[in-house]
Amino acid sequence: MTGSNLWQPAVIDAGQAGGWALAHCRQQFLCDARGVLFPRALLQAHLPQPMVLAEHGVGYFNRQPVCVLELADNAGDLLPGGFWKGLRQFMHEGDLATFRMLGYAAQVATWARQHRFCGSCGGPLQPLSGERAMACPSCELHHYPRLSPSIIVLISRGDELLLARSPRFAAGVYSTLAGFVEPGESIEECVRREVREEVALEVGNLRYIASQSWPFPHSLMLGFHADYVAGEIVPQPEEIEDARWFTPDQLPPLPAHGSIARYLIELYLARRSGTAEPVLPG
Ligand SMILES: NC(=O)C1=CN([C@@H]2O[C@H](COP(=O)(O)OP(=O)(O)OC[C@H]3O[C@@H](n4cnc5c(N)ncnc54)[C@H](O)[C@@H]3O)[C@@H](O)[C@H]2O)C=CC1
Ligand SMILES: [Mg+2]
Ligand SMILES: [Zn+2]
Numbered sequence: 001m002t003g004s005n006l007w008q009p010a011v012i013d014a015g016q017a018g019g020w021a022l023a024h025c026r027q028q029f030l031c032d033a034r035g036v037l038f039p040r041a042l043l044q045a046h047l048p049q050p051m052v053l054a055e056h057g058v059g060y061f062n063r064q065p066v067c068v069l070e071l072a073d074n075a076g077d078l079l080p081g082g083f084w085k086g087l088r089q090f091m092h093e094g095d096l097a098t099f100r101m102l103g104y105a106a107q108v109a110t111w112a113r114q115h116r117f118c119g120s121c122g123g124p125l126q127p128l129s130g131e132r133a134m135a136c137p138s139c140e141l142h143h144y145p146r147l148s149p150s151i152i153v154l155i156s157r158g159d160e161l162l163l164a165r166s167p168r169f170a171a172g173v174y175s176t177l178a179g180f181v182e183p184g185e186s187i188e189e190c191v192r193r194e195v196r197e198e199v200a201l202e203v204g205n206l207r208y209i210a211s212q213s214w215p216f217p218h219s220l221m222l223g224f225h226a227d228y229v230a231g232e233i234v235p236q237p238e239e240i241e242d243a244r245w246f247t248p249d250q251l252p253p254l255p256a257h258g259s260i261a262r263y264l265i266e267l268y269l270a271r272r273s274g275t276a277e278p279v280l281p282g
Pocket of ligand 3: 118119120121122123136137138139140141
């Protein structure tokens with residue numbers, strides 16, 4: 001097995017002994033010099049029991065079962081030589097199998113931590129056997145992992161690309177427009193609405209390009225290319241700090257490699273210039 005095949009998500013009974021364990025808290029994972037996967041027995045022996053809020057069997061890494069321990073706290077050094085590392089850092093390091101495993105584990109553990117009680121009757125929830133779901137024994141409601149579909153779109157006008165800055169971005173970085181899908185909306189309607197809201201432009205010729213799981217904390221990115229049709233840029237107050245047209249020879253600092261934002265930009269440039277198309281990791 002190579003690359004992302006090393007990691008296979010699966011619903012595994014957390015009661016099963018052996019295998020590997022991850023320790024997660026607030027989008028950070030415990031590591032030591034050997035990495036992020038610990039022999040499960042070793043981690044359980046080191047961690048004080050009240051520290052472990054829940055345990056979930058999440059899949060197989062290199063055919064060995066993996067569970068994630070959701071910890072109450074990520075302060076201090078829990079193990080000799082141990083340290084905490086953020087999920088984003090793992091993405092930047094570019095080990096795709098490990099990043100996919102951690103993205104999945106973080107999403108499951110965070111969702112379960114935030115869904116301990118039934119939103120309908122208030123009763124305590126229990127994991128449903130054989131499915132990734134929490135079940136309410138009193139009203140029989142099932143709660144499934146939370147996913148937030150979001151569109152992301154690169155708008156072009158000939159050679160020019162529309163890129164924008166959110167106040168949340170790293171200094172100087174400009175990116176494509178993005179936003180969450182609302183109830184009742186198709187993803188094409190979402191693209192048109194987000195573009196109107198964020199920059200007051202009209203777009204057409206929407207082309208769906210690719211999708212990307214974005215576990216920060218639970219987005220599913222649906223990527224488009226679209227053509228400018230009409231309007232003058234008016235940045236949305238609070239959300240968009242600056243938005244402008246850029247030519248390919250004068251691009252600003254762009255989002256990180258591996259993000260679908262970067263991929264949409266590089267793909268457009270490659271198609272315009274007839275050079276080799278980039279590959280979206282995943
Ligand atoms: N992978 C990539 O290349 C990129 C991913 N993204 C992701 O796309 C997502 C959407 O982008 P934004 O511009 O931040 O969204 P947005 O344009 O819809 O605005 C964010 C606002 O939406 C509201 N909101 C927060 N969570 C929500 C939810 N789950 N459902 C509905 N509304 C919600 C909040 O008021 C928040 O301030 C984010 O998760 C962001 O991290 C954004 C850019 C690049
Ligand atoms: Mg947005
Ligand atoms: Zn209930």
